[in-house]
Amino acid sequence: xxxxxxxxxxxxxxxxxxxxxxxxxxxxxxxxxxxxxxxxxxxxxxxxxxxxxxxxxxxxxxxxxxxxxxxxxxxxxxxxxxxxxxxxxxxxxxxxxxxxxxxxxxxxxxxxxxxxxxxxxxxxxxxxxxxxxxxxxxxxxxxxxxxxxxxxxxxxxxxxxxxxxxxxxxxxxxxxxxxxxxxxxxxxxxxxxxxxxxxxxxxxxxxxxxxxxxxxxxxxxxxxxxxxxxxxxxxxxxxxxxxxxxxxxxxxxxxxxxxxxxxxxxxxxxxxxxxxxxxxxxxxxxxxxxxxxxxxxxxxxxxxxxxxxxxxxxxxxxxxxxxx
Amino acid sequence: xxxxxxxxxxxxxxxxxxxxxxxxxxxxxxxxxxxxxxxxxxxxxxxxxxxxxxxxxxxxxxxxxxxxxxxxxxxxxxxxxxxxxxxxxxxxxxxxxxxxxxxxxxxxxxxxxxxxxxxxxxxxxxxxxxxxxxxxxxxxxxxxxxxxxxxxxxxxxxxxxxxxxxxxxxxxxxxxxxxxxxxxxxxxxxxxxxxxxxxxxxxxxxxxxxxxxxxxxxxxxxxxxxxxxxxxxxxxxxxxxxxxxxxxxxxxxxxxxxxxxxxxxxxxxxxxxxxxxxxxxxxxxxxxxxxxxxxxxxxxxxxxxxxxxxxxxxxxxxxxxxxxxxxxxxxxxxxxxxxxxxxxxxxxxxxxxxxxxxxxxxxxxxxxxxxxxxxxxxxxxxxxxxxxxxxxxxxxxxx
Amino acid sequence: xxxxxxxxxxxxxxxxxxxxxxxxxxxxxxxxxxxxxxxxxxxxxxxxxxxxxxxxxxxxxxxxxxxxxxxxxxxxxxxxxxxxxxxxxxxxxxxxxxxxxxxxxxxxxxxxxxxxxxxxxxxxxxxxxxxxxxxxxxxxxxxxxxxxxxxxxxxxxxxxxxxxxxxxxxxxxxxxxxxxxxxxxxxxxxxxxxxxxxxxxxxxxxxxxxxxxxxxxxxxxxxxxxxxxxxxxxxxxxxxxxxxxxxxxxxxxxxxxxx
Numbered sequence: 018x019x020x021x022x023x024x025x026x027x028x029x030x031x032x033x034x035x036x037x038x039x040x041x042x043x044x045x046x047x048x049x050x051x052x053x054x055x056x057x058x059x060x061x062x063x064x065x066x067x068x069x070x071x072x073x074x075x076x077x078x079x080x081x082x083x084x085x086x087x088x089x090x091x092x093x094x095x096x097x098x099x100x101x102x103x104x105x106x107x108x109x110x111x112x113x114x115x116x117x118x119x120x121x122x123x124x125x126x127x128x129x130x131x132x133x134x135x136x137x138x139x140x141x142x143x144x145x146x147x148x149x150x151x152x153x154x155x156x157x158x159x160x161x162x163x164x165x166x167x168x169x170x171x172x173x174x175x176x177x178x179x180x181x182x183x184x185x186x187x188x189x190x191x192x193x194x195x196x197x198x199x200x201x202x203x204x205x206x207x208x209x210x211x212x213x214x215x216x217x218x219x220x221x222x223x224x225x226x227x228x229x230x231x232x233x234x235x236x237x238x239x240x241x242x243x244x245x246x247x248x249x250x251x252x253x254x255x256x257x258x259x260x261x262x263x264x265x266x267x268x269x270x271x272x273x274x275x276x277x278x279x280x281x282x283x284x285x286x287x288x289x290x291x292x293x294x295x296x297x298x299x300x301x302x303x304x305x306x307x308x309x310x311x312x313x314x315x316x317x318x319x320x321x322x323x324x325x326x327x328x329x330x331x332x333x334x335x336x337x338x339x340x341x
Numbered sequence: 342x343x344x345x346x347x348x349x350x351x352x353x354x355x356x357x358x359x360x361x362x363x364x365x366x367x368x369x370x371x372x373x374x375x376x377x378x379x380x381x382x383x384x385x386x387x388x389x390x391x392x393x394x395x396x397x398x399x400x401x402x403x404x405x406x407x408x409x410x411x412x413x414x415x416x417x418x419x420x421x422x423x424x425x426x427x428x429x430x431x432x433x434x435x436x437x438x439x440x441x442x443x444x445x446x447x448x449x450x451x452x453x454x455x456x457x458x459x460x461x462x463x464x465x466x467x468x469x470x471x472x473x474x475x476x477x478x479x480x481x482x483x484x485x486x487x488x489x490x491x492x493x494x495x496x497x498x499x500x501x502x503x504x505x506x507x508x509x510x511x512x513x514x515x516x517x518x519x520x521x522x523x524x525x526x527x528x529x530x531x532x533x534x535x536x537x538x539x540x541x542x543x544x545x546x547x548x549x550x551x552x553x554x555x556x557x558x559x560x561x562x563x564x565x566x567x568x569x570x571x572x573x574x575x576x577x578x579x580x581x582x583x584x585x586x587x588x589x590x591x592x593x594x595x596x597x598x599x600x601x602x603x604x605x606x607x608x609x610x611x612x613x614x615x616x617x618x619x620x621x622x623x624x625x626x627x628x629x630x631x632x633x634x635x636x637x638x639x640x641x642x643x644x645x646x647x648x649x650x651x652x653x654x655x656x657x658x659x660x661x662x663x664x665x666x667x668x669x670x671x672x673x674x675x676x677x678x679x680x681x682x683x684x685x686x687x688x689x690x691x692x693x694x695x696x697x698x699x700x701x702x703x704x705x706x707x708x709x710x711x712x713x714x715x716x717x718x719x720x721x722x723x724x725x726x727x728x729x730x731x732x733x734x735x736x737x738x739x740x
Numbered sequence: 741x742x743x744x745x746x747x748x749x750x751x752x753x754x755x756x757x758x759x760x761x762x763x764x765x766x767x768x769x770x771x772x773x774x775x776x777x778x779x780x781x782x783x784x785x786x787x788x789x790x791x792x793x794x795x796x797x798x799x800x801x802x803x804x805x806x807x808x809x810x811x812x813x814x815x816x817x818x819x820x821x822x823x824x825x826x827x828x829x830x831x832x833x834x835x836x837x838x839x840x841x842x843x844x845x846x847x848x849x850x851x852x853x854x855x856x857x858x859x860x861x862x863x864x865x866x867x868x869x870x871x872x873x874x875x876x877x878x879x880x881x882x883x884x885x886x887x888x889x890x891x892x893x894x895x896x897x898x899x900x901x902x903x904x905x906x907x908x909x910x911x912x913x914x915x916x917x918x919x920x921x922x923x924x925x926x927x928x929x930x931x932x933x934x935x936x937x938x939x940x941x942x943x944x945x946x947x948x949x950x951x952x953x954x955x956x957x958x959x960x961x962x963x964x965x966x967x968x969x970x971x972x973x974x975x976x977x978x979x980x981x982x983x984x985x986x987x988x989x990x991x992x993x994x995x996x997x998x999x
Contacts, residue, residue: 029905089913090873091882115905118861119885122873122922125835131961132835132869151969153750153864156757157766158969161867162962202882202916206900211908223998233452235675247998259781260451260929265908272886272904272924280998289864301996303989304975310756312969319992320975321985324509330717331986339990339999440936449932461935462774463754470755472770550936 020107022048026059036112038182041073050141062086072186090119091201098127121171132169154289155312174294214266223249223280229256230285236326243333254292270295285325288313343427351588355437370394376420406441416545416668417627439547456672464537465503475533477512483523487533494567496528502575504706517735539578546669570594576628599704603638613737616648622698625661626705646737654692662689666707690715741795743786744854749773749804750865764963775810778860782923784930796820802828816937827952835869842878843955861885861922876920885922
């Protein structure tokens with residue numbers, strides 16, 4: 018593996034994302050093990066200033082082009098593919114966030130290189146990469162031997178702490194020009210904020226989260242009741258939002274928000290990576306699920322294998338009795 | 342008095358109904374409206390059986406089947422039981438109308454959709470793995486043979502059914518029943534992971550295609566084995582096997598665990614020695630009770646239990662009040678709530694609580710979760726519990 | 741207007757997943773397959789557009805266990821044409837599937853060009869790639885993923901779509917047709933279709949079968965191990981009746997000052 022380790026410096030609405038710093042920390046470990054450089058790839062228009070915080074990397078490769086202003090995967094993948102064809106990095110680390118989703122989906126095909134998805138850790142062993150990924154909604158862990166030759170890795174949030182990827186050092190910035198045409202066929206019109214609900218779940222101390230296992234919309238009442246008893250609010254995982262039982266502002270996880278309450282009660286939630294990434298740093302996590310093998314039990318502090326609605330109901334009662 | 346009848350015509354449709362033996366009597370409906378009057382949701386339903394028959398006879402049923410009104414029918418057999426003409430309302434007309442409703446509904450309520458899709462795919466409405474259908478056997482305390490492993494003919498093939506196999510409170514019933522069957526020395530076996538839902542509630546909510554698919558699969562499974570009779574814990578499955586499966590060739594006697602035990606009560610009596618000390622009120626289920634008129638059997642069983650005194654609710658026997666779970670009602674609570682319909686199980690539990698009894702005894706697996714829910718909601722759960730008749734019998738059984 | 745929907749089957753995680761004897765793949769004995777949930781949303785989106793725009797919907801899926809149920813269900817729901825592609829190894833991975841579809845689709849009469857191609861933008865078995873963007877790239881179609889709302893203006897030859905971002909933020913994009921959209925959600929969940937209609941679809945036949953045309957060989961990933969995940973931590977499991985458990989939890993919450 019002669020090439021360098023690349024990290025896509027993801028940014029959105031003018032800020033470098035937390036995921037980028039996590040990848041820089043991971044990338045630093047890999048680059049050091051492999052004895053190569055760590056380079057951050059910054060794609061955009063008029064964002065050179067964002068390079069300053071990427072000092073964990075040895076250098077920033079900056080591609081500036083008007084068509085890169087709106088972060089669509091179409092153009093970003095073309096730019097990155099062009100850059101990578103020329104420079105042949107050993108690996109390109111991309112975060113599995115909504116912002117970078119299309120980039121990591123299109124890049125392997127454009128570049129003609131292997132791709133490993135859902136990575137939760139990567140190690141360099143004897144000059145090659147050993148990747149650990151989660152499949153089937155988190156139910157199986159696979160180990161993949163990647164390389165030799167460039168490989169794109171889609172990395173789940175949480176592999177490293179963002180703090181480990183921040184640095185006061187200011188990296189060297191190399192501006193690279195790439196030929197891009199404004200012909201992607203995809204044009205950003207606007208961003209729409211969600212309709213403000215009366216509750217901002219990111220500000221709550223206590224969250225009662227409901228998933229598919231809550232069974233039906235009527236059972237939401239039970240969750241509301243417990244949330245009220247505990248002085249918190251109700252939120253949900255994707256399936257509950259898909260069904261329209263809770264509005265989008267209450268969604269925790271990849272297309273929703275990340276929360277860090279003092280208490281997170283996960284009721285009838287399986288714990289697939291897209292949800293876990295949004296709540297794993299909660300102080301106390303209680304999980305209730307009828308499936309003893311549900312991945313949520315790996316991230317929870319306390320687990321109960323039982324019907325979510327029944328347990329929430331009983332817990333509300335017990336809490337009220339305790340509070341007097 | 343209306344009596345439950347075996348349906349002859351294997352493939353009834355609403356279109357051709359009036360020309361069949363089951364449907365022709367509808368032409369003699371006198372439009373008295375007793376059906377609407379006795380319906381527990383009669384005050385919130387637009388298209389009562391009386392109106393449906395009138396519309397069908399005159400050829401403008403379209404309006405009724407374009408509406409979601411019929412989802413409110415919980416197929417409680419009240420209209421069927423009270424109809425002065427003894428027409429095939431709940432068993433034939435209503436499911437066929439609902440079949441047409443389901444075909445036209447722009448959106449099937451989410452929980453019902455899940456229950457039906459799960460039943461099709463996994464053989465149970467919960468969406469649990471078929472491989473876990475016999476997991477309850479472990480805690481039974483008595484041997485529960487699986488027919489495939491038994492390798493010989495058996496007297497009684499016991500169809501446990503979905504709620505008793507998968508729901509914790511249903512599993513309590515299954516284990517109690519196993520103990521009672523063992524105490525009676527019955528030569529029985531279960532299908533275990535080969536068992537699939539009998540599909541009667543799917544049929545009653547209008548999913549005839551699902552019922553037909555399950556019926557074919559179940560008949561193929563039955564065809565692999567030799568057994569003298571079928572026994573089931575679920576009154577809806579009893580109805581399916583007794584009245585609808587014969588037209589596809591099922592020719593074995595069918596029984597439900599309650600009348601089965603009642604017929605063998607004398608054999609068990611010497612072993613019913615534990616004093617229970619309960620005041621019990623028995624809820625007649627719509628299917629076992631009202632449809633099949635098996636009112637005395639459960640009462641005789643309860644009276645045989647030491648320290649049990651029976652007290653009757655106001656609405657009993659053929660007048661029983663539905664728990665609201667039949668005909669898809671089990672999976673339409675959210676839909677009913679959105680429409681503002683009161684919960685039938687709440688009505689029933691109020692009556693039960695008014696008797697002052699400690700135990701509400703039932704013999705249908707839907708009733709346990711529905712009544713336990715209502716007890717909690719109404720705040721009576723500190724003074725009354727719900728028990729299946731089999732659970733009480735097992736409790737009175739010596740070891 | 742022509743809409744093409746790509747669907748595939750994935751392992752059904754309702755069943756307990758086990759590792760095969762080789763230690764690197766799933767045990768097949770009790771493995772069942774279910775339609776990729778996001779593909780179901782893609783089909784729903786296609787059917788909604790069909791109603792609104794009088795479009796024709798074609799569904800294509802690689803061969804896999806129980807795929808015929810999915811295709812018959814798609815017909816029953818209103819798809820105009822359903823096609824099963826045989827000869828794509830289910831175990832070969834997403835990259836290989838996308839590559840085979842890219843070389844096979846052009847040869848199926850009447851499928852391409854389509855005005856709109858829809859497929860789920862992710863699946864739980866996508867270890868070595870996502871079908872939608874890979875296929876879009878190979879077919880040289882503009883691609884946008886994580887789409888949850890689509891409106892089409894056939895006259896203008898464009899679609900306006902909503903793409904999901906974190907925090908419930910939606911990006912509204914204009915996409916020039918023909919285009920490939922990776923579907924994440926839809927304005928309503930996938931519709932129910934009564935089994936009688938599916939049975940009717942089965943009875944009337946209706947699944948076209950075409951053989952895959954192999955494209956350039958793709959190298960599968962070298963999976964060296966597969967195992968149930970070892971948790972870095974694991975929950976302290978609380979046992980007992982619901983009441984017992986609730987009391988224990990209330991104690992825990994009280995002890996942590998959360999009451």
